Amino acid sequence: MRDVLVVEDDLDLLQLEEMVLQEAGHRVRTASDGQRALERVAEEMPGLILLDMRMPVMNGWEFAREFRRRYGRACPIVVVTAAENAQLRAAEVEADGWLAKPFDIDDVLRLVARFVAPPQNVRL
């Protein structure tokens, strides 16, 4: 089963997303900026990338451009942003989905389930 790569610079939020997704049975890796995210991708192609847009070092736009240049559409990208118009930001990087912050945990889980095969042994 391919995992979920969560790219988020707010560590509290990153930790929460990791925790919630793991509890739902997903395999999760994390990165706190676009640069690190590229390193994770190079190690192993994830099944889904949850991408924050405004981050230090390398932001979401730069990451998405670089990712597409290297890997094309090897893996879906879902934009998770506190920007005013999440949908528009997603369109800018030709993302496969979007989620506006603040989000509902249920929405995150639903969204991830749409892209990554439902985990086998879910602990509820």
Add this chain to the structure above:
Amino acid sequence: MEPSALASVATTVVPQRPRRQTVRSRWFRGFLWTPLRVVLVYAAVGGLWILFSDRALELLVPDPARRDQLQTFKGWLYVFATSVLIYALVRRAQSRLRSFGAEIRAAVESMVDGVVIIDQSGIVEANRAALELLGVKSKAEVLGSLEEFTRRFQPRNTDGSPVPLGDLASARALQGERTTRETLLRRADGREVVLSVSAAPFAAPGAPRSATLTIAVFRDVSAAHHLEAMRDEFLATAAHELKTPLAVVKAYAQLVQRRAPAEAPALTVVQRQVDRMTRLVQHLLDASRLRLDLGDGAPERFDLARLTAEVVERLRTTDGAHTFQFVAPGPVPVEGDRDRIARVLQSLLDNAVRFSPGGGAVEARVLLAGGEARVSVADHGVGIPVERQSRIFERYYRAHAGTPEDYGGLGLSLDLSREIVSRHGGRIWFESTPGQGSTFHFTLPAAQEGRA
């Protein structure tokens, strides 16, 4: 004006007569500088000649035989004198015209704004400011076809996309359109500038349509544009910075709620307040953005009934004190900025809830009638005091401020709602009876059938 004031004015304004004289003499002179002057002077000289030339000849030459001989000469003399006269008059009128033309030319040349004149063949004239704005030394570098101009200065829209040749403000003006737009240009020295270009067609009176020219006036708005970009960036940063902590709080409240369901009521309150704070942040951002006229989001087609249902449903899950009713005939397709319309719905429903503190029913109805989609949100709350009803759409105005029913808010949401609705080509209004409740309505043009 009062009579006494009038009298004092009359005594202070003494030198009235000379002023009227100058006005009249100017009018008189203006009148005489028409071609009529030439005709009038000619008629006067000719008339005098007819009346008096024979008498004068009789006095000067007593011999009738000799006088007959001189008649032909007299005729020639008349022709000569009037020719000289007409020549002098026409020449003078012409030189005045020429100097007027030179004045106009000098005025255009010394204008602060860049001015270029374009005909079907391309740019035929450019003033000094135009050359300076484009960063070129001589007119020859600018004059020529629009294709050449486009190749050299690379006009683009402010988002960086190239402007098709036929879409240039000046090209459109040749088609008879008046336009003003901001265009990005690369100066001859390579520097990028944002120019505000206004172009309008003009033609000499009576000239054929094919002889239409374009005058394009432009100025450098790079500084203003830069400022706008900075403000836009600031608002984007503010949105992110203010909403991220809210996102964290909300997510953790949900996490705790999942793990400790017994604490659900308390954590629901936390989430509700986070949502409220998020909306206030959004209102502030919207207000500054709309004020700056920064559009965001391309219009899309969506179902207004479904959107209303979603917003109502969200409220239903976080508010147990009110009963929510939703009525719609089926899908109601409209076109617009879905996020912003959602905020209008949210504002109206928030107000309905906030101003019916005793609980009770809140109804949201969506209908489609006469090419218009209409949403009505009704509550059975405190209503709006009659004397304050006319002001509730004013920005920062809070109809319940200083009353026992002051339930908070920034006084922004209705002003914003009106702004958003009117930008979509709709209307917003309300009915309210103090003590019985209010109903707010807004309309949007229904989306055309069969359009994607």
